[in-house]
Structures are given as C-alpha cells and as structure tokens.
Amino acid sequence: MTGWVVVVPVKPLATAKSRLARPDRAALALAMAQDAVAAASAVGRGTVETVMIVTNDGVARAGMAALSGPGPTGRPATDGAPATDGAALTGGTPAAGGRIVVVPDMPDTGLNAALAHGAALAARWWPDAGVAALSADIPALRPAHLRAALLAVPAGGRGLVADADGTGTVLLAAAAGTPLAPRFGPASRAAHIRSGARDLTGPLGGSVRGLRRDVDTVEHLWEAVSLGVGPWTRQVLSAGPRLLPARR
Numbered sequence: 248m249t250g251w252v253v254v255v256p257v258k259p260l261a262t263a264k265s266r267l268a269r270p271d272r273a274a275l276a277l278a279m280a281q282d283a284v285a286a287a288s289a290v291g292r293g294t295v296e297t298v299m300i301v302t303n304d305g306v307a308r309a310g311m312a313a314l315s316g317p318g319p320t321g322r323p324a325t326d327g328a329p330a331t332d333g334a335a336l337t338g339g340t341p342a343a344g345g346r347i348v349v350v351p352d353m354p355d356t357g358l359n360a361a362l363a364h365g366a367a368l369a370a371r372w373w374p375d376a377g378v379a380a381l382s383a384d385i386p387a388l389r390p391a392h393l394r395a396a397l398l399a400v401p402a403g404g405r406g407l408v409a410d411a412d413g414t415g416t417v418l419l420a421a422a423a424g425t426p427l428a429p430r431f432g433p434a435s436r437a438a439h440i441r442s443g444a445r446d447l448t449g450p451l452g453g454s455v456r457g458l459r460r461d462v463d464t465v466e467h468l469w470e471a472v473s474l475g476v477g478p479w480t481r482q483v484l485s486a487g488p489r490l491l492p493a494r495r
C-alpha cells in the first residue's frame with residue numbers, strides 16, 4: 248500500500264477538552280473526532296489509504312464504527328464520501344480492506360506515546376505508506392485541506408501544519424520510511440520545526456483554514472462553526488440550542 252495512514256488520537260472522552268467550557272464537552276469531543284475522521288477518510292484512496300484511531304474509549308470506538316452507517320441525521324456521514332468499513336481492531340493485524348481502523352492506546356501514557364504507538368503499527372502493517380498524525384478536534388476539516396497538505400510533504404521527509412493560533416500543530420506527516428517523531432504539546436510547531444519537519448503552513452496559505460482550526464475553547468468552537476463544521480458536530484450543537492452563540 249502506498250499513500251498515507253492518518254493516525255488520529257482520541258483521548259478518553261470523560262477527560263477530553265477540559266478547556267471547552269460546555270456541559271456537553273464529551274459529546275462534542277466525540278462529534279468533532281467523528282467529523283475529522285469522516286473528512287480524512289473521504290480524501291480518497293491513493294492519498295489516504297487508512298485512518299487509524301488510537302483510543303482506549305469504548306464510546307469513541309463505537310462512534311467511529313458508526314461512520315460506516317448513515318450520518319447522524321440519516322444522511323450519508325460525509326457528502327460524496329466513499330463508504331467506510333469501520334473495522335474495529337483489538338490488536339494483531341488489520342481487517343482486510345479496512346479503511347477506518349480503531350486500535351487501543353496500548354502505552355496509555357499521553358498523546359505522543361499514543362501517536363508513536365499508532366505510527367509503529369502503521370509502519371509494521373503498511374511499510375510502503377507515509378504516516379500522518381492528525382488532531383481529532385478539527386470539526387471543520389475538509390477532505391481537500393488534508394489532501395493538499397499531504398501532497399505538500401517533502402519526499403523522504405516530514406511536514407507539519409500549524410494550528411490556527413500559530414503555536415501548536417494539527418498535522419505532522421512523515422513520508423514512508425521516515426520516523427514520525429511526534430513532539431505534540433505546548434509550542435509543538437517550533438518543536439517540530441526544530442526536529443527537522445518542514446513548515447507547510449505558509450505555502451498552504453488560507454486554503455486550509457478548517458484543518459488549522461482546532462477547538463480547545465468555546466471561542467474556537469464558534470470560529471469552527473463559522474468555517475462550517477461537519478454533521479456530527481452540528482447535531483450535538485443543535486441538541487443544545489440555548490448553548491449556541493445567539494448574539495455574535
């Protein structure tokens with residue numbers, strides 16, 4: 248397999264998005280992850296071959312399997328997206344033809360360890376593919392954004408896209424055979440640049456705003472809504488209408 252394996256880490260929902268001051272933050276964390284994964288899986292084979300979710304959360308695992316069915320409102324989960332297989336794995340080898348796979352966060356020691364674990368599995372199972380780490384909290388991601396970013400990664404090297412605030416990282420991608428070497432956390436954009444990754448943010452310009460808008464706070468959430476979030480996030484927001492930003 249060539250193309251990319253996109254690794255999406257999902258923190259246990261009960262403790263996720265602690266800076267998001269809403270009572271439905273766990274539901275939103277899952278819905279945003281579902282929209283991000285649906286968009287990534289819709290990039291198309293040849294570019295994104297597999298989306299691998301790394302999580303120990305059973306509800307998140309079930310939520311990812313739901314992406315292979317109708318969307319939250321009974322419509323297809325992504326506009327014009329190819330069908331997903333929603334294969335859930337417990338270890339061993341990937342299900343044949345699985346486009347979305349879920350693996351346990353075996354190290355269970357934080358984000359970078361979860362990503363390194365996912366990257367190691369991807370390198371073992373699909374040695375000819377590049378590996379890209381993608382944040383789950385980007386509900387306005389469009390397939391075209393991810394496709395453009397992955398196509399910009401230097402051959403034989405690593406590339407990153409910064410978050411909208413400019414200090415963090417939403418995408419770190421390593422060509423086949425190149426270690427991912429994730430350094431997510433505070434000031435991760437600078438840390439990834441220092442470790443040799445090419446900063447793709449400027450060259451991609453304003454064409455990937457949905458990719459860059461990660462959601463940590465309510466303000467970020469409204470920015471994502473103004474860019475256009477996916478159907479799973481829209482549904483959670485519409486279930487709590489009084490929580491919507493009525494006057495903005």
Ligand SMILES: Nc1nc2c(ncn2[C@@H]2O[C@H](COP(=O)(O)OP(=O)(O)OP(=O)(O)O)[C@@H](O)[C@H]2O)c(=O)[nH]1
Pocket residue numbers: 255256257258259262263264265266267301302303352356357358361381382383384463
């Ligand atoms: N599997 C796994 N994913 C993680 C872990 N920590 C963070 N993530 C994921 O990493 C991405 C970026 O994480 P953060 O923005 O720090 O998310 P968060 O920890 O839920 O948010 P805060 O509580 O506000 O720090 C999201 O996709 C998270 O779900 C972890 O320990 N394990």
Ligand SMILES: C=C(OP(=O)(O)O)C(=O)O
Pocket residue numbers: 358410414415416417430431432433434435436461463
């Ligand atoms: C972990 C990161 O995200 P956040 O700042 O949203 O926690 C990061 O950007 O490296």
